[in-house]
Amino acid sequence: xxxxALRYNxxxxxxxxxxxxxxxxxxxxxxxxxTYGTIAAxxxxxxxxxxxxxxxxxxxxxxxxxxxxxxGIEKLxxxxxxxxxxxxxxxxxxxxxxxxxxxxxxGVRHWLVMTQAMHHGNDHRTHIxxxxxxxxxxxxxxxxxxxxxxxxxxxxx
Numbered sequence: 001x002x003x004x005a006l007r008y009n010x011x012x013x014x015x016x017x018x019x020x021x022x023x024x025x026x027x028x029x030x031x032x033x034x035t036y037g038t039i040a041a042x043x044x045x046x047x048x049x050x051x052x053x054x055x056x057x058x059x060x061x062x063x064x065x066x067x068x069x070x071x072g073i074e075k076l077x078x079x080x081x082x083x084x085x086x087x088x089x090x091x092x093x094x095x096x097x098x099x100x101x102x103x104x105x106x107g108v109r110h111w112l113v114m115t116q117a118m119h120h121g122n123d124h125r126t127h128i129x130x131x132x133x134x135x136x137x138x139x140x141x142x143x144x145x146x147x148x149x150x151x152x153x154x155x156x157x
Contacts, residue, residue, distance in 0.1 A: 002091050002114070003088050003091045005118055006084070006087045006088045006091065006117075006118065007088060007147075007151070008144055008147045009084060009087065009117070009118055009121045009122075010080070010081070010084025010085065010087070010088065011147050011150070011151070012121065012122075012125055012142050012147065013046075013047075013080040013084060013121060013125070014077065014080055014081065014084070015140065015142055016125055016128060016129070016139060016142060017043070017073060017076060017077045017080055019132070019137075019138075019139045019140065020039060020043065020073050020128070021073045021074070021077070023039065023073075023137070027039070027135070027137070028040040028070075028073070030131050030132075030135055031131060032127075032130050032131045032134050034130070035127035035128075035130055035131055036124055036127050038131075039128055039131055039132075040070045041066070041070075042124050042127050042128055042131075043073075043076050043124075043128070044064065044066055044068070044070060044071075044076070045066050045124065046120065046121060046124040046125070047064055047076055047079045047080055047083060048062060048064045048065050048066050049117075049120055050079075050080075050083040050084075050087065050117060050120075050121070051063060051064060051079070051083050053087070053113050053114070053116065053117040053120075054083060054086050054087065054090065056100040056108070056110070056113045057090050057093075057094045057100070057110055057113055057114065058086070058090050058093060058094060060086060063079060063082075064076075064079050087114075087117060090114075094110045095110060096109070096110050096111040096114075097109055097110070097111065098110045100113070125142065129142070
């Protein structure tokens with residue numbers, strides 16, 4: 001089930017990136033009160049964080065950072081596909097009760113890192129959808145039910 005939840009995370013990222021690929025540079029700089037920041041900055045943060053989670057879980061080096069210049073939506077789509085695939089592939093390759101360093105506070109359990117990866121994606125995609133919606137830009141249906149429709153989640157009777 002964890003792999004399927006991560007497939008949803010990858011799917012939702014790619015669906016919303018498709019929407020954002022049609023935005024102008026000016027629209028990518030839209031923001032809204034109560035969100036992380038601009039659409040561009042939120043995407044960069046979301047995907048950089050996914051790669052940091054992977055570093056904790058399987059040791060892969062992040063390829064993007066919030067400190068980098070905005071690479072554009074197409075490059076972010078590449079990062080989303082790669083980190084989404086790697087999160088799915090990571091299932092079963094790490095000990096959920098194992099730990100990775102967490103600064104001076106000791107270690108953080110891998111199950112917590114993976115749970116955060118899924119929550120973090122939902123949280124920041126919601127921020128982006130809020131910005132889009134408040135600016136009259138349609139973003140389609142990104143919920144789990146829509147994912148199920150696109151991915152054989154229903155059985156015909």
